[in-house]
Amino acid sequence: MTLATGIKGNSKVLAENSNSARTMGSGTLDVFATPAMIALMEQTAWQSVTPYLEEGQGTVGIRLEISHDAPTPLGMEVSCESELVEIDGRRLVFEVVAKDAQGTIIGKGRHERFIIDEEKFQKKADAIKA
Numbered sequence: 001m002t003l004a005t006g007i008k009g010n011s012k013v014l015a016e017n018s019n020s021a022r023t024m025g026s027g028t029l030d031v032f033a034t035p036a037m038i039a040l041m042e043q044t045a046w047q048s049v050t051p052y053l054e055e056g057q058g059t060v061g062i063r064l065e066i067s068h069d070a071p072t073p074l075g076m077e078v079s080c081e082s083e084l085v086e087i088d089g090r091r092l093v094f095e096v097v098a099k100d101a102q103g104t105i106i107g108k109g110r111h112e113r114f115i116i117d118e119e120k121f122q123k124k125a126d127a128i129k130a
Contacts, residue, residue, distance in 0.1 A: 001052050003092075009048025009082040013040050015072045032072035037080075037107045038064060041096040044080040045111050049092060059092065059113040060121065066096065066109030077101045082111070090115040 013019065019036035021027030026035050046059045053059070072078055079099050086093035091114055098107040 003049060003052040003084075003087065005084050005087060007048050007052065007084040009044040010079065011040055011044040011047065012077055012079045015074050015076050015078055017074065020074060029071075030074050032074070032076075032078055032106070034068045034107075037068060037078070037098050038066065040078065040080045040098060041066065041082065041107070041109075041111055042113075044082040045084075045092075045094040045096060045113060048082055048094075049084060049113075053115065056118055057115055058118040058121075059115055061111065062091075062114050063112035064109065066107055066111070068107045070100070070104055070106040072100045072106050078106065085110075 013036070015032035017023055019033055020030050021033040022030055024033040024035050026033045042061050049059060080096060082094045082096045084092060085095050091112060094111045094113070096109060096111050097105060100106050
């Protein structure tokens with residue numbers, strides 16, 4: 001399998017207390033939190049390209065440009081779709097869209113990830129605290 005633009009991903013999560021704005025500290029309401037939506041977008045993107053990477057490679061998020069456009073009540077499912085729209089060396093650019101169970105777009109934008117050697121990256125991160 002070859003990494004190429006057009007690769008799509010899909011993920012779903014239930015809006016619940018553990019990912020509410022109140023619990024995650026991003027607000028005071030019992031609604032799906034912006035950080036939870038961002039995590040879903042990142043997860044959808046990285047999981048979509050993982051099968052196309054070489055053994056020992058992974059991706060890390062390096063940029064997000066998103067909007068959170070509509071609230072989602074707890075108890076409702078949220079889905080996310082990603083599409084790989086650009087490859088520039090090891091930099092990957094995705095378009096991401098999150099929707100509630102009624103099909104309303106709750107968030108959208110672009111997300112960039114960078115292909116890394118996981119072992120080398122982890123060693124570099126661990127060395128910071130040494």
